[in-house]
Amino acid sequence: MPTPEARVRDGAATRRRALHVALDLFTRQGYGATSLRQIAEELGITKASLYYHFPRKDAILQAILQERGTEAEDVLAWLRAQPPPAAALEPAVLRWVESSSAEKLRGIRFLQANPLVADGLAGTGAERIGTPLATLADELVALVPHPAPEDALLLRMALLSINAAVAAAAQSDVDDDVVLAAARRSARALVRELLADLPRDEPREPPGVARVSPGTEDRR
Amino acid sequence: MPTPEARVRDGAATRRRALHVALDLFTRQGYGATSLRQIAEELGITKASLYYHFPRKDAILQAILQERGTEAEDVLAWLRAQPPPAAALEPAVLRWVESSSAEKLRGIRFLQANPLVADGLAGTGAERIGTPLATLADELVALVPHPAPEDALLLRMALLSINAAVAAAAQSDVDDDVVLAAARRSARALVRELLADLPRDEPREPPGVARVSPGTEDRR
DNA sequence: GTCTATAGACCGATAGAC
DNA sequence: GTCTATCGGTCTATAGAC
Incomplete structure (x- = not known):
């Protein structure tokens, strides 16, 4: 007082x-x-x-x-409550990407500008972003039937689509809406690329580039 | 002497x-x-x-x-010598992505760790990377028939797939080969996403998610 | 080509008055 | 809660001996 x-x-x-x-x-x-x-x-x-x-x-x-959110943990909890394994992949990734607000973009831009500061800090809240996201990535990779060496990386890239979109939009004035739209499309495209050329021993999927899960998307 | x-x-x-x-x-x-x-x-x-x-x-x-290469200019020159407009998009992007050597990855990792230093420097060689790449991006966007607002951004993301792959692989030990493979697949997937849902007034392409150009790819 | 020594600036952090 | 004043440290950069 x-x-x-x-x-x-x-x-x-x-x-x-x-x-x-x-x-x-x-x-x-x-x-x-x-x-x-x-x-x-x-x-x-x-x-x-x-x-x-x-x-x-x-x-x-x-x-x-410390003001950063707990979106990764939220998606993680949602994922663990899902019944079907592989079909949950795309919705989970989109959930993560779409949990981006204008305020979150501010945080992402900060982290992009200070990559070394961010991971050089321990016990300060930085790990509250990094660690759950890494866990989410790991659990999602486990859903891919027979992952190629680079599949795990491709999945991480899908999750980091917002970051990539922000990076690509740097030093050019693009609306946040556009950045988010591009991030969504990138995430979706990368997940599908990931599931497209699997060794098909689970022949439930039609061949070729498949719509794995229509999901809750709003392809405009 | x-x-x-x-x-x-x-x-x-x-x-x-x-x-x-x-x-x-x-x-x-x-x-x-x-x-x-x-x-x-x-x-x-x-x-x-x-x-x-x-x-x-x-x-x-x-x-x-100043030791950085002139790959963007090379791709630009190649692009300008190509006859067909839209079909050159995917090969051009892949050309840029595949111009990555181990030495170039060192450069990319440096730029990722020092994003502000890189663009805060004028007339020092930094622009010899950024400007030609931006030009390349602009000329490639011009090949897209009716670009949506986020299409230009998506194309930039395709070009920056190597950077995104390097960022996703950070603080986990992944072979450069794997990073490059993931970058290639990402670039290809994003270009196809870009060309997939165009307003089809050029009905030469089959509907749906199409292989726009088989190109010179080596899908493993 | 490499050294010692130091100038000069700026930084993070602290002490203590109001 | 904000201030002035200052300490100790590190940094870039320079001068000059060998």
């Missing part, structure tokens, strides 16, 4: 603004290249004041990462 | 070793986080000696980037 006296400028608001400004600067310039002085300047306070809200520089980073 | 006297340790070799070591460190730690002292230490010389070979830190970066 803050003391009612004094010219208190509302600490909670400053903290929130700081996180927003920091995420922006970290994305544009990189975490390491962004100084506390710069963040403070943009906030209209001094570096020392910033230390009132965050004890260390990387505490800002942690606070940002 | 070096003076024949003195304990001259062969300057050209030192320079070459320096570039190799620097690329390695820049990729693992990032450009900004790698100090000249660290590079010099790994070379067995001092920081000041490194300044004999490179006048500034970013001269090392420039030297690395």
